[in-house]
Amino acid sequence: MRDPYLQVSGLTKSYGSVQALGGVSLDVEKGEFVTFLGPSGSGKTTTLMIIAGFENATSGSVRVGGRSLSNIPPHARNIGIVFQNYALFPHKTALQNIMFPLDMRGVPAAEAERKARAMLDLVGLSGYGDRWPKDMSGGQQQRIALARALVFEPSLLLLDEPLGALDKNLREQMQIEIKRIQKSLGVTTIFVTHDQSEAMTMSDRIAVFEKGRIDQIGTPQEVYRTPSTPFVARFIGDSNLLPGTVLDPDQGLVRTEHLGLMRLPSRLAAAAGAPVTLMLRPESIHLAGLAAGVSEDAPNRADISVHTVVPYGDSTLLIGRAGGADLRIRLRGPEADGIGSGAALSVLWPASAIHAIPAV
Amino acid sequence: MLSVLNRGAAAPGALKPWLLLLPLVLFLCAFFLVPLGQVALMSVTEPEFGLGNYAHLTSDSLYLQVFINTFLTALGVALCCLLLGYPLAYLMAQSSPRVAALLMLLVTMSFWTSFLVRTYAWMVLLGNNGPITAALAFLGWNPPPHLLFTRLSSTLAMVHILIPYMVMSLYSVMKRIDPALLRAAESLGARPWSVFRQVYLPLSAPGMVNGATLVFMICLGFYVTPVLLGSPQEQMVAGLIGTQIEEFLDFGQASAMAMVLLASTMIVLTVYHRRFGLDRLWG
The missing domain is CATH 2.40.50.140 (Nucleic acid-binding proteins)
Incomplete structure (x- = not known):
């Protein structure tokens, strides 16, 4: 049997006597869009941070493409992350922000700029390369952050509640937009949210987190129609x-x-x-x-x-x-x-x- | 009708905050602005009316030398404060709130000790019979160097006295750097040095500029420390002004120098204000 692309197995995480994760396992296929859904404190962000390398698991492992990620520092993991508040560099223009990961990889400036401009096109902000992040709206900053996380062709895209700061209409627009871009690039994506409607509309599969564990993993239909625990039934719909x-x-x-x-x-x-x-x-x-x-x-x-x-x-x-x-x-x-x-x-x-x- | 009444009621209310400033304004007028005006007046009237004192300043290369010396010393002190203060402020910004508070206490502790006591302490430390000279002699530096009454000793003492300003300027800016930006840089492939060089350093630059400007300006007019610890051959402006008054009773010349010093400080402030905005100077 073929190994899954992203394989998370038996992750636990304790802070002193407090257990944040109590054995999280899941497999994600290449190109799949999987959402971690759960209330705050359910362990979804901790799991994401362990995959990104910013937190160490107490036990368990993360493998991407058959390769274990333990002992690989975050900068060498080749994982694109969009942070909650976008984390755009305020002292760099939109274009410079997008070029940053290419610069870090030693891509020649001309080629980096060409790729960054292509990415600007993809997120629909062609004319905005010279803008400063502070001069852009939340939705525009969001797109730049997405472009920056994708321009280096990461093996994995992680989105940490990226739509939380946007108003409702913009959020729906960005949901469709992110889904479109994700599909066109075929990048394997983990999306963290506590918003069940976001999870329903965007995901191939949803992993519902509760108290440091995954209660259920399934397609939006499955978790909606046949929840495996009362918590899942209450949380979704x-x-x-x-x-x-x-x-x-x-x-x-x-x-x-x-x-x-x-x-x-x-x-x-x-x-x-x-x-x-x-x-x-x-x-x-x-x-x-x-x-x-x-x-x-x-x-x-x-x-x-x-x-x-x-x-x-x-x-x-x-x-x-x-x-x-x-x-x-x-x-x-x-x-x-x-x-x-x-x-x-x-x-x-x-x-x-x-x-x-x-x-x- | 109602709005007219409201406006009538709001007017005295809007004046009140300014009234609170009145005691300080009066104090500053009586004890700062009036004497300053007197100094300005003296610079053009003592001993006779005219710009003679200013002309004298430009004709004698000694004065120019002292001004250059003052600027270079202030620059050196600002630079030393930056180099020594940056790692400390960085450590504080990265530490837990408890450790940061403790470090801040240690930094500001030197504020609580009298200025003069600290200056004399340096005299003891650096003196010809002091521990540092003894240590250098012990290590085979024979004859040991004269440390006291040199530019080195006055610079050291001024760095010691002014470094809290630098650390606080840096710390207040570093504390506001969003840690998510550093994580973002790391996730995008930046090694630790690149994260620092490409993200942390540029974002902490405002703190460096603030701290350096503050230290530089205070240093320009520094009197006690350079007079007590510095080299008599390499006087700073404030010291020379003191000499002019105490030894030569030349109030006119001293006033002219004070006005030039004031003007140069104002120029530094103006440049800073044009570039960064004065309101940011105090964090």
Whole structure:
């Protein structure tokens, strides 16, 4: 079997008695775009810094293209990094910033300038070579930082929350832009963020970090539809988590604490009586009578009394009480018209919308 | 209507901060500006009205020599402060806050000791019977060199006295250098020396300029240390002004020299201000 391009295995990191990483392993294929997603303090940036060589792992290893990176100082790793606040050199112009890594590699000045200008073209800032970083907008500085990290054809591109400082519209624009540039160069990329929508739109695969470990690695669809832990379900997208116990694993029947009996689409790989958490996305719950193709039969239904209505424009979030717990329902377009706080609704959902998360 | 009322209320409020400055302004007027005016007046009226004192300054090469000597000494002191202060400030900027605070304490400690005590301490250290001369003699330098009352001894003592200004100027600038820039340089392929040469050094340059300007200007008018420790043959301007007054009672000539010294300091300040902005001088 072929070795993966980037191989991170068993990374641990302790600061005194505090463990920042508790065994992080993942494989990344060449050209892949993988996002490290997690809240602050979950270990995603620490892992990135170990790959970059700015932190030493307590144990574990990082290999790129089959070569171990331990004992290689950061300057010899050939890894491009875009830092959170871009870290452009304030005493160098945009072009000089981009030429810096080539200069460090002894590339002749004329060739370095040609390559740097080509990079400026690629990031869409052709005429901006002579600008000083302080005279550029956040988005422009971002592009220069990206160009500088890519101009020396690094074996790996690391992006450390690069969009955090930008406003929302610019952020979306840069997401598309970074993705386009990454694809056109085919560079293997690790992207660190705590923003789940950023992770969803950009990644080939997402690694969800929690408390110094990776909870789940998978495509955006996989982590969204079949989260492997309640944390992943909560962190990515909006969700209803229903604790319960397995009633009949062969029939896929679960008794939930708040909404009674639920029927799953397939049999469960758990013994009767085992605890289980069911996840139900708010957008897969429908109003009874309006849901075409959804069986009206019990058990996958509930009667709720709405107490909160949050309009989003393209959809409306309803939060209502059902069986002593809150249930979140997201209705598209005009479906929610006329529903106000205090309304009593009957809702249902297809068995296929329920995902069982085994208790750990 | 309302806005008119507001404006009326705001006017006295806007004046108040300036009133706070009044005591200091009065003090400076009475004890600095008025005497300074008197000195300026004396330079053109003593012993007779005219520019005679200034003409004398340009005609006698001794004065020119003293001014050149003063500038060279100030330059040397500034350079020595820079060379000695840079590594220390760098160390402080890289250290943990605790260690940095301790080092800063050690640097500023010399501020707490009297100026004169420190100058006399150097006399003891460098004197003909002092430990340094003895050590040099012991190492086989025979006869041992005269260290005291030379340009070396006055330069050493002035560097000692002025180095805290340099260290603080450098430290305040170095502390603001974003460590991410150094990491970025490293990730882009710069070896440690290149990181320093290409990124750290240029970014710390404002601190070097600030510190050197500060030390240079203070040094231009330095009196006590060069007079007590320096070579009588290589006097500095302030020392010569003192001699003029104490020994020759030539107030006119002394005042003219003081005005030229003031003017040269103002020129250095103006050049600095044009290039970097005066507000940055004190960090």
